[in-house]
Every structure is written in structure tokens, then in C-alpha cells.
Amino acid sequence: MLNRRIFIHSAVAATAALSAPRVLGQTKPRVVVIGGGAGGATVARYLAKDAAGALDVTLIEPNATYYTCFFSNLYLGGFREFESLAHGYDAIAAAGVTLVQDMAAGVDPAARTVTLAGGGVLPYDRLVISPGIDFVEGSVPGWTLADAEVMPHAYKAGPQTQLLKAQIEAMPEGGLFCMVAPPNPYRCPPGPYERVSMVAHMLTQMNPTAKILVLDPKEKYSKQALFEEGWQKHYSGMVEWIGPDMGGNVVEVRPGSMEVLIDGEVQKVDVCNVIPGQMAGAIAAAAGVTDATGWAPVDPATMQARADANIYVLGDASAQGDMPKSAFSANSQAKVAAMAIRAELTGSKLFPAKYSNTCWSLIAPEDGVKVGASYEPTPEKIASVESFISQTGEDAALRKATYEESLGWYEGITADIFG
Amino acid sequence: MGGAGRLLAPFALLAAAVCTPAAANLIGDADRGATLFQRQCSACHRIGPDAVNRVGPQLNGLYGRRAGAVPEFPYSKSMARMGSDGLTWTLETLDAYVENPKALVSGTRMAYKGLKDDGPRADLLAFLRDYSDRPRDIPEAEPTARKTLPDLAPEILAIEGDAEYGAYLSSECSTCHQRDGTDRGIPSITEWPAEDFVIAMHAYKEKLRPHPVMQMMAGRLSNEEIAALAAYFATLEE
Known part of the structure; x- marks a missing residue:
């Protein structure tokens, strides 16, 4: 030996x-x-x-x-x-x-x-x-990393996530939750919109007259039709999404006074989740x-x-x-x-490289959706060769199964990562 | 693409069994497609920043778009009907439309005879793809490449099923399926009899079994790869 x-x-x-x-x-x-x-x-x-x-x-x-x-x-x-x-x-x-x-x-x-x-x-x-990831300095005018104690990013899990939850729980009745969504590319494409769904679910339970405002520099985002359908179905009238054509790309924040400027117009907010532009x-x-x-x-x-x-x-x-x-x-x-x-x-x-991805998102209790694709290397880049996405109008049983599958996936991938 | 070369060079001396990694093919050459677009399409169509409708609709975001869906463009009845019937522009549908427009949409107003030649057509489609969504940002976006089944060196992959290759392939399974046999939300595949495993994978590959993730995963496994996975799972049973 x-x-x-x-x-x-x-x-x-x-x-x-x-x-x-x-x-x-x-x-x-x-x-x-x-x-x-x-x-x-x-x-x-x-x-x-x-x-x-x-x-x-x-x-x-x-x-x-x-x-x-x-x-x-x-x-x-x-x-x-x-x-x-x-x-x-x-x-x-x-x-x-x-x-x-x-x-x-x-x-x-x-x-x-x-x-x-x-x-x-x-x-x-x-x-x-x-x-x-790290955050790009100056990505959202008025916001620096030091302001994350007031306007959390909650886009690296930990104390930031707990802070954001505490802020949502402390919102005044009928208050306004604002999200400044990130520009492409960023971690977890459906993540901000799943978060909007989860905040809406929580507010529906404890603060049903509260509103959610999403300021987005992007014209389109992942699973958009599924989220829009879900927000209409579960949280009707609660979520307003402002894209770049309405000023969602010209946003400045004022953490000191809890204000957001949308294309120059001042909006007072109660919670502001700033998800800045990102880099390695x-x-x-x-x-x-x-x-x-x-x-x-x-x-x-x-x-x-x-x-x-x-x-x-x-x-x-x-x-x-x-x-x-x-x-x-x-x-x-x-x-x-x-x-x-x-x-x-x-x-x-x-062996030849094979890559894949699936992202599950929860819209409401037992209403899960997913998007996925397989990828192969080409000389220039890892290229997508096939994709699928949950469909709008799926029945409740399928959505429940998708949610349960996501729980299984979490157990599976964390066991695969951490042993 | 110096990387794979750099990686492989020292080992070619030592290990004859090293294979060339299989590579998917991008749809076509977007640069050649740009020249083609300029020559054959740009009299009627605009693409890129600030593109507006001209004789034909602007072509940004074409992939994944419903046919006849650009606001304020006066489509033919035929194209509008195809859109409401569910025609969406994908690699396959665009390929068919550009090859022979009237074969797909009989009453289209597009006065273009079609591009019969596969190579230039692929280049044009690659060029158009560059002005649509990036899958990195919107994972459901249309593919950017055509998948290839890997062409493996025979000494790496005996048709019997190479368990070492199966072990590598199985790492893709274990992202979701737990090796300890936990069975919540996602079924266990541990100690699945090899023959049942092979039959099930082929059923997903042929889309007889319904699950979209598994159809995608199995859909790109070659027969040899399914055999390799089965061989690996068989060793797990011992």
C-alpha cells in the first residue's frame, strides 16, 4: 500500500x-x-x-x-x-x-x-x-451601502433579510412598501418579483390596505406573465409596477426623509427595499x-x-x-x-460539460411556478439549448405540486451543497 | 476558446482517454447575419435601439413574441389570426417563416420569397436573436444555440455504460434527488432498478412522461449516457 x-x-x-x-x-x-x-x-x-x-x-x-x-x-x-x-x-x-x-x-x-x-x-x-455579488456604487442615486440600515437591500441573506422583515411588520396601517428593482444582470432573475409576492401575502394578512410600489428599470422581467396573473388573482389592487416608460428607470432615494423620487416626483414611503445594480x-x-x-x-x-x-x-x-x-x-x-x-x-x-438550471418561485400559499433551461458550452459562451416555464391558468393541483417540488428541491440542493 | 486547448494539451501526453468536450452550436453567425439583414431585410424592417415600424414591423424582441403583436402595426388579417391562434416566434417557427413565408402564414403582406439556404438562414436568425431577451436575465427566453448530443470517444464510453461517467452525470440528478432516498416533493431515485431507470428516462426523452424538468434533463441524454447513469445507479445498489 x-x-x-x-x-x-x-x-x-x-x-x-x-x-x-x-x-x-x-x-x-x-x-x-x-x-x-x-x-x-x-x-x-x-x-x-x-x-x-x-x-x-x-x-x-x-x-x-x-x-x-x-x-x-x-x-x-x-x-x-x-x-x-x-x-x-x-x-x-x-x-x-x-x-x-x-x-x-x-x-x-x-x-x-x-x-x-x-x-x-x-x-x-x-x-x-x-x-x-457585490453592489455597484452609485447604481441607485442617493443610496450607499451605509444606507442599507435604513433602506435594506436584503439581497445577501442574513441580518439584512431580518431587518427588512421587521420593517414590513412595523409598517403603519395602509402604508407604502417600495422596491427599487435592479438592472440586468443580477442574482436570481425572478427573485425581486417573488419577494413582491411574499410581501403582498404578508400585508394581506396583517395590513390589507397597505400598498406595494415596484420601480423597475427593466421593460421585462422573468416570469412576468405568471407574477402579473398571480398578483391580480391573490392581491388585487395592492401591487403597482412602474417600468422605464413611466419613470421606473429614473429613480433617486432619500434615506434621511424616507422619500423616493420617481422621474423627479417625490413619493413618501414607509419601507424601501433598494436592490442595486450588481457585480462580481x-x-x-x-x-x-x-x-x-x-x-x-x-x-x-x-x-x-x-x-x-x-x-x-x-x-x-x-x-x-x-x-x-x-x-x-x-x-x-x-x-x-x-x-x-x-x-x-x-x-x-x-467529460463534456453539462449545465442546467431551474428557478421555482412562490406567488401565494401553494401557488408555485417554475422556469428552467438546459445549457451547453459553445466556444463563445454557455448557451441555452432548451427552456420551459409554468403556464398561466394552470390548475391549483399543479401549482401545489410545483410548490411541494420546490421544497424538495431546497432539501436536495442544500444536501448536495453542504453534505 | 484557448481554454479547452490549454486544459487538454498537457494531458494528451498522459491520458489517451481524454475526449474533446462536446459543444452545442450557436444558431448561426450573427455577423454574417447582420450583412444579410442589411442586404435583404433593411429596406422594410428596422432593428436595434430606437427601431420603429416602417413598411414592416420593428424586429426587437422578436424571439418569444406572439405573431402580429407589435402595437400599431397594420398586420395582414392572416398574420393577426395566426397570432390570436397562438403562433409565437421561436427558433423553429421563425426558421420556417423565413424559409418560406407564405407556407406558414398564407396571407402575409411580407413581400419576401424566402431564404432557402440553411446556412445563411441560420446566420440571419442568429442576428435577430441578438436583439431579443438574454436568457441570463430572463431564463425562459428562447434558446441561443441548437443542442447536440455529445460525440464521445468510444474508449471513454463503452456502450455497456461507463459508471465513472454515470457518477459525473448523476451529480446533475442530486441537485434535486437526495442520495439518502428522502422522498418529499421530489421522488427518490436511489436503488431504482437499472432497467426501470432506462425505460423511464427514454419515456421522458420522448415526452411520454409529462414532467417538464425531467423531459428537459432526459431529452439531452444520449442512449450511451442513459446507460452510463444506469450503470452508476446499479453500482450504488451493491
Whole structure:
């Protein structure tokens, strides 16, 4: 057994020597993963599990507990407890991943090292960056990240989500909830509109004369016909959507006075959920893999950064083509990347990349809808090859089954990500 | 597309079994389509920012649009009726319409004989696709590529079913179906007998079984891939 191990290690070393200089005394190729969300946690766990000890896998994540942004709208609507969104990293550690509870502060692509906020330095042979999103400064005039305590974004799950829920619960009778919807591209295309549905559900229960105003810079949005039908059916007269033709794209906010300016016209609001324009999490730019759009272009077949063959970028932060920014997409991309990295570092088989996504949304109790597509790599981008969407006018039994399926999916994907 | 090349090069020396990743094909070449549009369509149609109706309707957002749906454009009765009957512009319907307009919409006012040549027609459709929704932003948007069943090297995929390939493919299943056999909202597929598994996948592939997610998932699995998955699930049973 000892002889066999020695043989395997030297074979791996010979393989990697073609593309990667070895760190002195190191016995296994090192993969460092930044970000313990749907992309990063999945790739770390799959790498450790499938490489069966042949790789040294480290996951850098500042939080001991991860709260999923997916399904956080259901918490806002009163369908789930906040703690049901919480996931820990014990099973990932048990799979053989070294956990580093710290923040990645910098990347040196030439030296192949990650610097931690706590001061440590981690060398890597391959780096996976899966940091999710950050917000574009100045995207909504009048709003900065500091104003999120007054006008929450609640678009990274955690205290922001709880703050928004508390604000909705404290709204005066007949008050006004305003959402400033984000420009494309952003995390979870149907997310803002599922949130509107969940807020409407909650207000219908506890504050039925309250109103919801959605200010949107986009002419169209995902599942639009389904949401419009659902709002009419369940929350008639409560939701007003203002698109760019009516000033939804010329919005300024005043957190100090709780006012919103729509094409110059002042509107007093009670709660204001500002979801700003988005870009890749800052560490992607620090690693030099983003372009002028703020996202990181990747090779569609592997998720390898176009700018650096030693770095892979997953999930929301990547610019890959047609896949929406979703946990399902990140999880799907992570499995392709894990396979590609193993092939590079251990010589395992490289199979053709396959990607898929499905997004479920809840409109009202037991009224669930979904949209999905399958994707394949082309030389230029990950391209969509087939899609489907729930239809308007579906019967209650189908909508209930779709909702129950979404609960099954949440259990399934969180088990797949976190073990 | 340097990436795959970079990735594969060192391993070609070591592992003969490495295959070329299968790639879908984008609808056509949008740049060539732009030239074609300029020559054959732009006398009547406008596309792009600020495009307005001319002799023909403006063509932004064409994919996924109901036929005869541009406001204030005076369509033929025939086109308006096709729209109210449910004709929506997709890759397939546009392909048919551009190939032979009167075959699809007999009374169309579009005075265009049609573009019989598959290649240029695909280029034109790719150009038009660029001015419609991006699937990244609206996941239900029409596809941007035609799917291909993977062309796998035989040494990678014995027709018997390659369990290692099946293990990779199964990672797509486990996003929803839990490996521990939990059966809430989404059925368990753990310890599903291989033969039943193969039959069920083919039934989804042929759209005999009704679930849209599974029709999509199975629809792009080749016979060999279904065999590989079955082989993998069979090893799980041991």
C-alpha cells in the first residue's frame, strides 16, 4: 500500500509539473476555494469526495453559518423560519476539506497565493473564486451601502433579510412598501418579483390596505406573465409596477426623509427595499479576472477564468453566457469545475460539460411556478439549448405540486451543497 | 476558446482517454447575419435601439413574441389570426417563416420569397436573436444555440455504460434527488432498478412522461449516457 501511494504521488507530481511549479515539500496538489456558498461549498465538497485524498482542498469562508439567499423570500412571507435557511460546514469538513474561517483579502496570481484578512497566506495550484455579488456604487442615486440600515437591500441573506422583515411588520396601517428593482444582470432573475409576492401575502394578512410600489428599470422581467396573473388573482389592487416608460428607470432615494423620487416626483414611503445594480464579489476583481462589466469571463467548457488558467470562477460572479445567476446554476457549474480541476491535477477523465438550471418561485400559499433551461458550452459562451416555464391558468393541483417540488428541491440542493 | 486547448494539451501526453468536450452550436453567425439583414431585410424592417415600424414591423424582441403583436402595426388579417391562434416566434417557427413565408402564414403582406439556404438562414436568425431577451436575465427566453448530443470517444464510453461517467452525470440528478432516498416533493431515485431507470428516462426523452424538468434533463441524454447513469445507479445498489 505504501509503495502504491508513493507511485501515485510521483505520477501526479510528474503530471502537474507540466503546468504547475511545485511548492517545496508539498505532496498533493492544492486547491483553494474562496466563498462557501452554492458554488464554492459544492466544488470543495465534490473535489474532496471524488479525489479521495489525492487533492488538498481548502475552503475560505468568513462565516461559520451560511444563510441561503434562495428561499429567504419565503421567510419574508412567513412560510419559513429564519433558522431553516442556516447551514453549517461540518459535513464539508468531514468530507476532507480544510476550513479556514477568514476573509480572503487578496490574490497574487503570479505567486499563486491567497492572502487572508487575518494575515495568513495560502499557496494554491488551482484557485476557485465563488464570492457571489457585490453592489455597484452609485447604481441607485442617493443610496450607499451605509444606507442599507435604513433602506435594506436584503439581497445577501442574513441580518439584512431580518431587518427588512421587521420593517414590513412595523409598517403603519395602509402604508407604502417600495422596491427599487435592479438592472440586468443580477442574482436570481425572478427573485425581486417573488419577494413582491411574499410581501403582498404578508400585508394581506396583517395590513390589507397597505400598498406595494415596484420601480423597475427593466421593460421585462422573468416570469412576468405568471407574477402579473398571480398578483391580480391573490392581491388585487395592492401591487403597482412602474417600468422605464413611466419613470421606473429614473429613480433617486432619500434615506434621511424616507422619500423616493420617481422621474423627479417625490413619493413618501414607509419601507424601501433598494436592490442595486450588481457585480462580481470584490475578490474577483482583486484577482484580476474581471473585465469592464465587473463580472469574470470564463471558459464555457470548464469555468476556468479567461484571464488566468489557474483560476476558476463560479456562480453569480462569472460571466459565462446564458445561465441566470442562481444557486442552481452555481451548483451546476461547480460540478463541471470540480471535474475539470480533478482532470487537470489528478489525470481523471474529463467529460463534456453539462449545465442546467431551474428557478421555482412562490406567488401565494401553494401557488408555485417554475422556469428552467438546459445549457451547453459553445466556444463563445454557455448557451441555452432548451427552456420551459409554468403556464398561466394552470390548475391549483399543479401549482401545489410545483410548490411541494420546490421544497424538495431546497432539501436536495442544500444536501448536495453542504453534505 | 484557448481554454479547452490549454486544459487538454498537457494531458494528451498522459491520458489517451481524454475526449474533446462536446459543444452545442450557436444558431448561426450573427455577423454574417447582420450583412444579410442589411442586404435583404433593411429596406422594410428596422432593428436595434430606437427601431420603429416602417413598411414592416420593428424586429426587437422578436424571439418569444406572439405573431402580429407589435402595437400599431397594420398586420395582414392572416398574420393577426395566426397570432390570436397562438403562433409565437421561436427558433423553429421563425426558421420556417423565413424559409418560406407564405407556407406558414398564407396571407402575409411580407413581400419576401424566402431564404432557402440553411446556412445563411441560420446566420440571419442568429442576428435577430441578438436583439431579443438574454436568457441570463430572463431564463425562459428562447434558446441561443441548437443542442447536440455529445460525440464521445468510444474508449471513454463503452456502450455497456461507463459508471465513472454515470457518477459525473448523476451529480446533475442530486441537485434535486437526495442520495439518502428522502422522498418529499421530489421522488427518490436511489436503488431504482437499472432497467426501470432506462425505460423511464427514454419515456421522458420522448415526452411520454409529462414532467417538464425531467423531459428537459432526459431529452439531452444520449442512449450511451442513459446507460452510463444506469450503470452508476446499479453500482450504488451493491
